[in-house]
Each structure stands twice: as structure tokens, then as C-alpha cells.
Amino acid sequence: MANPLTDDLANLTSAFEHNFAARGEIGASLSVWLHGREVVSLHKGARTREEVDTWHDDTIVPVWSATKGPAALALLLALHDAGLSPDSPVQSIWPELRASCSFGQLLSHQAALPAIDEKPSIFDHPAVADALARQSPFWEPGTAHGYHPRTFGFLIDECARRLTIGQSIGSILANRITIPIDAHFWIGLPVSEHHRVARLYPGKAKPAASPDEAAFFAAFTSPDSLTRRAFASPAGLHAVGDMNLPAAWTAALPAQGGVGSARGLAKIYSLLASGGSWNGRQLIPPAVLSWASQPLANGHDKVLLMPTRFSAGFMMNPLAPDGSTLHQRFGPSPRAFGHPGAGGSLAFADPDRGLAFAYVMNQMEQGVMPNAKSLSLIDALPF
Numbered sequence: 001m002a003n004p005l006t007d008d009l010a011n012l013t014s015a016f017e018h019n020f021a022a023r024g025e026i027g028a029s030l031s032v033w034l035h036g037r038e039v040v041s042l043h044k045g046a047r048t049r050e051e052v053d054t055w056h057d058d059t060i061v062p063v064w065s066a067t068k069g070p071a072a073l074a075l076l077l078a079l080h081d082a083g084l085s086p087d088s089p090v091q092s093i094w095p096e097l098r099a100s101c102s103f104g105q106l107l108s109h110q111a112a113l114p115a116i117d118e119k120p121s122i123f124d125h126p127a128v129a130d131a132l133a134r135q136s137p138f139w140e141p142g143t144a145h146g147y148h149p150r151t152f153g154f155l156i157d158e159c160a161r162r163l164t165i166g167q168s169i170g171s172i173l174a175n176r177i178t179i180p181i182d183a184h185f186w187i188g189l190p191v192s193e194h195h196r197v198a199r200l201y202p203g204k205a206k207p208a209a210s211p212d213e214a215a216f217f218a219a220f221t222s223p224d225s226l227t228r229r230a231f232a233s234p235a236g237l238h239a240v241g242d243m244n245l246p247a248a249w250t251a252a253l254p255a256q257g258g259v260g261s262a263r264g265l266a267k268i269y270s271l272l273a274s275g276g277s278w279n280g281r282q283l284i285p286p287a288v289l290s291w292a293s294q295p296l297a298n299g300h301d302k303v304l305l306m307p308t309r310f311s312a313g314f315m316m317n318p319l320a321p322d323g324s325t326l327h328q329r330f331g332p333s334p335r336a337f338g339h340p341g342a343g344g345s346l347a348f349a350d351p352d353r354g355l356a357f358a359y360v361m362n363q364m365e366q367g368v369m370p371n372a373k374s375l376s377l378i379d380a381l382p383f
């Protein structure tokens with residue numbers, strides 16, 4: 001008698017293989033966890049175009065904005081430790097910040113600071129933080145939201161350093177989460193791990209898949225648009241090739257600089273999907289789990305120019321005014337939360353199913369939202 005689960009896993013494997021056969025994947029891995037246990041681990045390909053069969057289940061690669069989820073978790077832990085919540089005002093610890101907002105508004109891209117008029121280097125955290133403190137908000141904070149592609153990392157990192165008297169987002173994440181669960185994911189990659197990093201390759205131009213994507217691409221190529229300014233602030237590390245440099249891996253950039261494996265990312269999200277405990281130890285307090293899954297912003301995004309929905313640091317499926325799902329970017333559950341990375345990486349948690357998912361790869365595609373490579377895998381999940 002046929003085993004339906006085995007058949008369904010065969011469908012998932014087939015979808016994974018299809019990314020190589022039809023979508024030009026070079027190297028990739030998929031890790032899926034269910035109720036705290038890894039149930040799927042697939043890997044194939046190579047770390048570079050010149051290599052053969054060198055991509056393994058522990059291969060690590062830069063994941064761009066998929067960094068934002070683990071980074072947000074680190075700040076939420078610091079907030080909880082300090083006796084604060086997403087409703088607390090950021091000015092309580094950062095009085096110099098001109099934009100008046102709560103931590104929840106900051107984490108859900110409502111702080112109105114997606115770009116900076118000044119031109120500090122992305123490698124100079126104090127200069128960027130000072131420029132953000134002086135920056136006039138682009139709208140009244142809390143009245144709308146717009147994705148903060150780069151400034152998000154500096155905003156939450158400055159908050160973390162003030163909450164903990166000097167600890168960065170990367171060090172909080174390592175000490176509280178990734179070291180205890182042995183997750184191979186870093187915001188600030190140690191030199192000892194540099195030899196493991198796969199090389200990223202830029203995607204080729206392609207037609208927009210939707211009117212929303214067309215509007216985004218048009219704004220992204222317009223020098224004066226808020227969209228373009230947001231993706232250019234602060235200055236530096238704009239080309240895909242720049243993320244293949246050790247300086248980018250060690251810079252510990254919480255918005256875009258994470259480096260890790262699919263299993264490492266999925267382990268982190270497995271904690272978020274299954275109650276926050278690991279081997280009987282509660283690593284994530286229940287309040288933090290609630291903050292991560294509670295939506296705070298939904299609707300038109302002033303930077304991405306499409307519907308988006310955010311909790312405190314995580315992206316969710318956007319909803320229409322009637323509550324129906326507009327786009328299933330993280331599976332069918334309206335409570336699922338995670339974050340995509342430019343080019344195709346994606347990780348998320350679905351607490352309704354106790355499920356965690358992570359897909360990482362090195363052949364990028366143009367776009368900021370999950371693409372067919374990861375969405376086809378989500379559609380093929382049997383759980």
C-alpha cells in the first residue's frame with residue numbers, strides 16, 4: 001500500500017529538483033522542522049559555478065533581508081529583559097531620536113525613517129545612528145508603514161546597544177539563541193567560518209510578475225523616489241558582488257548581513273513555531289513569542305508600493321480589508337511570520353502547524369518578495 005506522506009515528500013523533492021532543472025539554481029538547501037524536529041533536509045549543487053557537488057546541508061551563504069527575522073528576535077529578547085514591550089517609547093532609551101515612535105512601530109516599519117538625507121557609510125554604525133537620530137521622518141510615525149530595507153538594522157542595533165549597555169544584535173542572538181541550539185547562523189561571521197561561504201550570483205533582468213512588482217521596479221530605478229533612496233541608505237554594499245566580500249560578512253549588519261545555513265535559520269524559526277523551548281529549556285519567553293506573531297501594520301507599503309503586513313520585526317501574509325489573504329508568501333496561515341531575502345532566500349514559522357521552513361541558495365533572482373523557487377516548495381509541503 002502506498003504511503004501518502006512518502007508520496008508527498010517525493011513531491012517536495014521533485015519541486016526542489018525542479019529549481020535546478022528549470023530555474024537555474026546553482027546551489028541550494030531546504031530545511032523543514034515540525035514540532036521541534038527536522039523532518040526534511042535537502043541540498044544540492046555547488047558553492048560556486050566552477051565547483052561540482054560542493055553544496056552540503058551545512059553550507060552557509062549570505063541571506064540578505066532574511067537576516068531581519070533573527071535580528072528582530074534579538075531585540076525583542078532585550079526588550080523583555082529590560083521590562084519593556086513593543087508599546088514602550090523608543091525615546092525612553094534613545095531621547096536624541098527625532099522621530100517619535102514605539103518599539104513596535106519601529107519594528108513594523110512605521111517609524112518613517114526608511115532613508116537618510118545624510119550619506120554615512122554602512123560600515124560606520126555611530127555615524128549612521130547619529131544621522132538617523134537627526135533625520136526628519138518621511139511621514140508621521142505610526143500613521144502608515146514603509147519598508148526600511150537598510151536603516152532597520154541600524155535602528156534596532158542602536159536600541160539593543162542602549163538596552164544592554166553595549167551588546168550588539170549579533171552578540172545577543174548568538175548568546176541567547178544560536179549558540180545554545182547550535183544554529184549555524186551569524187550576524188557578524190567569525191573569520192574561522194569564512195571558508196564555508198558560498199558565492200552569490202546576481203539575477204538576470206526579467207519582466208515584472210505583477211502590476212505591484214512593476215510599480216516597485218519603476219520606483220527602484222527612479223533616483224528621486226523614496227523607494228530608491230531607501231535601498232541606497234546608508235551608502236555602501238549595493239552590488240551583489242559586495243556581499244561576497246569578508247568585510248560584508250564581518251560587519252554584523254542586522255538588516256542584510258546575516259550568513260548561515262538553511263538548517264541554522266530553520267532551527268531559529270522552529271523555536272518560534274513550537275513554544276520557544278529547546279531540550280527542556282525555555283529560550284524564548286511566551287511574551288516574546290506573542291510579540292513576534294501579533295500583526296502591527298497592514299496595507300499599502302510606502303516603499304515597496306505593494307501590500308505588506310508586519311508584526312514586531314517579521315513579515316506576514318498581507319490581508320485585504322475583509323480579512324482575506326491577498327498573497328500567500330508564508331503558506332496558508334494568517335499567523336505565519338518570517339522574512340524573505342533579496343534574490344530568493346526565505347524563512348518563516350507557522351505556529352498553527354508547529355512548522356518552520358528555510359530555503360537558501362546562491363543564484364539570485366530580481367525582486368524583493370518570495371519567488372517561485374521558494375513558493376513552489378511551500379506549496380509542496382505535506383504538513
